[in-house]
Amino acid sequence: MSQKVLLNAKEVNIILHRLACQLIEKHNNFSNTVLIGLQPRGVFLADRLAKILKEDYNVKNIELGHLDITFYRDDFRRGNKPLKANSTNINFIVEDKNIVFIDDVLHTGRSIRAALTAIQSFGRPNEIELLTLIDRRFSRHLPIQPNYRGRQVDVINKEKVKVNWYEQDNEDSVYLIEK
């Protein structure tokens, strides 16, 4: 197994600030916008972006939720590994809200498809956008594209993109790992 650094901590930080600015450009003061991090790894990115928006750009009253899509996945009983659920934490109504889904890596698009179904349990949003830190090009199984992307990468199938977060992995970084 070999690994290559795609982004280091400094680069991740620059990208996070750029993504935060792009969100402000579109959503202004976030009065009708909610950020939803997708479990398990998208929540670190969502929490971090919300923190940057609050502390560095003085955006108040950001609504932030975590959505678990385990029970909505289309590969239940298909894989060898059992699916493990995480907690969903959405304590607001999404009816008529503008939602930004936040995930670390966009690969086949199947998780996002599941998230689009899952969010319907909480109401009918006005609009849903997608923000990802890493967009794996040419790997989509579904017609799903991000509205905001940190970095687009070309990755062949036997390689894996691993995003590390300081909160869990003691460093902010993105690696390309050859299996």
Add this chain to the structure above:
Amino acid sequence: MSELSVNHLLGIKYLQEADIDLIFKTADHFKEVINRPIKKVPSLRDITIANLFFENSTRTKLSFELAEKRLSADVLNFSSSQSSVKKGETLIDTVNNILSMKVDMVVMRHPNPGAGVFLSKHVNASIINAGDGAHEHPTQALLDSYSIREKLGNVAGKKVVIVGDILHSRVALSNIFALKLQGAEVMVCGPKTLLPKYIDKLGVKVETNLRKALNWCDVANMLRVQNERMDISYFPSTREYTQQYGVTKDLLNTLDKEIVIMHPGPINRGVEITSDVADSSQSIILDQVQNGVAVRMAVIYLLASKIKQ
């Protein structure tokens, strides 16, 4: 652990502590799901489940059916009173006929102890025991422990007394196994005639004085007297039973601490428990019913994930 160690839920005695822990963690997620505006997930949309009830049931049957529907499974209902069982068909034949219609999972209640174990050896489907005679009722014990965990934070180290008709109770046996497995202390309390002779061999305390039992415990699980299973008279009269083993508000007020009151239902109000106790803030009877759906969803989901396509 992210997978159950068993392919069927036939009884608590076949489970490990890690299985119970996994079921409870999964049930936490489903409890959140059933409190959403839309209380349904599509996980089991390609699974068909047959509910075979060879014995009467209201609560368990409704709870299982609701759990299955909230997971988007297709559901077949069967009760023996309206079926060919009356015409002399055997259990294996009945079930195999149903399975040939491509059913993946069977939830079964049966009057004979061991019916679930027997079936699991002869048919190719995942079996959930919803009560087999006076043997086990595993999902009831799981939801009881889940409710204790929710109310008191933990099951380990808690003192639980099971009061009433232990002899005829599958709920008592499954609860004893489940509570012991999780490290709780268990006592059974009831008239000597309704306590099985070798019950102490299961590692439980035995008490015939209700006041002493209640003073000892953190949680009291009150069982119904199962008149339908009694072929002889086990106590002189219902009135005498109530005087000695019925829980009243006055009795609870004389204890030096507040204990949690549980009941698996159906309640005979005024016999094993008075209305003011059943409806009091100490009682978690309705929480048990709500948790029953979440726990059964977890059991069905985890067993279904082991059915290979």
